[in-house]
Amino acid sequence: MTKLNQIIAVEKGVKSRSFQELTDAHHVLQKPALLAGIARTYRPKDEEGEQLPPESTRVQVKADEVLRQTATILTRLFDVTATKDWTNCVARADVLVDGTPLLRDVPVSYLLFLEKQLVDLLTFVRKLPVLDAAESWVYDASADCYATEPTQTTRTKRIPRNHVKAEATEKHPAQVEVYYEDVVIGYWKTVKFSGALPAQRINELVERVEKLQAAVKFAREEANSAEVVQQEAGEKVFRFLFG
Numbered sequence: 675m676t677k678l679n680q681i682i683a684v685e686k687g688v689k690s691r692s693f694q695e696l697t698d699a700h701h702v703l704q705k706p707a708l709l710a711g712i713a714r715t716y717r718p719k720d721e722e723g724e725q726l727p728p729e730s731t732r733v734q735v736k737a738d739e740v741l742r743q744t745a746t747i748l749t750r751l752f753d754v755t756a757t758k759d760w761t762n763c764v765a766r767a768d769v770l771v772d773g774t775p776l777l778r779d780v781p782v783s784y785l786l787f788l789e790k791q792l793v794d795l796l797t798f799v800r801k802l803p804v805l806d807a808a809e810s811w812v813y814d815a816s817a818d819c820y821a822t823e824p825t826q827t828t829r830t831k832r833i834p835r836n837h838v839k840a841e842a843t844e845k846h847p848a849q850v851e852v853y854y855e856d857v858v859i860g861y862w863k864t865v866k867f868s869g870a871l872p873a874q875r876i877n878e879l880v881e882r883v884e885k886l887q888a889a890v891k892f893a894r895e896e897a898n899s900a901e902v903v904q905q906e907a908g909e910k911v912f913r914f915l916f917g
Contacts, residue, residue: 678761678782679898685754692751699740699747708735745912752908765900767893771885785894792887799879803870811872822866829860 702708711733716726762782769777769785780788805811805820814821832854842848 749908756905756907760903765897767897769893782897805870827862830856
C-alpha cells in the first residue's frame with residue numbers, strides 16, 4: 675500500500691534520473707558516427723592481384739531503439755507524477771486548532787500555500803510596532819488608538835525686575851540693577867497618542883500564528899499519508915507519441 679508521502683519522496687529522484695538519461699540519449703543522437711555503419715569487400719582486378727580482407731563498421735546507435743529507451747525512462751516519471759497529482763486531488767485533511775476544526779477537508783496544495791503564507795505572516799507580526807514601555811497606555815475609544823494619562827507642565831516667561839541697590843540722593847541718581855525672574859504664565863496639558871500595539875497583544879498574535887503553523891503542518895502530514903490513486907499515464911502518452 676503506497677502512501678502519497680512515499681510518492682513525493684521518490685518523485686525528485688525519478689525526475690533527476692529521467693532528466694540525466696534523456697540528456698544522455700539526446701547527446702548520443704547528435705553523434706552521426708555512432709549512427710553510421712559500413713561494409714566493404716575487395717576484389718582484385720585479376721587473379722594475380724593482391725587479396726585484401728573485408729572492412730566493416732557496425733551501427734552503434736539506432737534511433738528507434740533510443741526512442742524505445744526514452745519512452746521507458748519517461749514512462750516512470752510520467753506515472754509517478756500523474757499518481758502524485760491525481761492523489762493530490764483527493765488527499766485532504768482538517769486543520770485542527772486546540773482540537774476544533776478551523777478548516778475542513780483542505781487539499782494538500784492549499785495546505786502548502788498556507789504554510790508558506792504563515793511563514794511570511796509570522797515575520798510580519800513579529801515586526802509590528804510596540805508601545806513604549808516607559809509610558810502607561812490605555813485605549814482611547816474617541817481617538818481610536820492608545821493614549822497616555824494627561825500630564826501637566828508649566829509655561830514660564832522671563833520677566834525683568836528692578837533691584838534698587840542705592841536710593842537716589844541730591845547728588846547721585848538711584849543705582850538700579852535689572853534681573854530676570856521666571857514667572858509661570860500658563861499650563862500645558864499633554865496627552866500622547868500611539869497607533870502601536872501593546873507587547874502583550876503582539877505576543878498573543880505571534881502565539882496564534884505559530885499555533886496555526888503547527889496545525890497546518892500536522893494536517894499536511896495527515897493528508898500526505900493518504901493512499902495513492904495509482905495512475906499509468908506514461909504508457910498511453912508514449913504509445914501515441916512514438917507508436
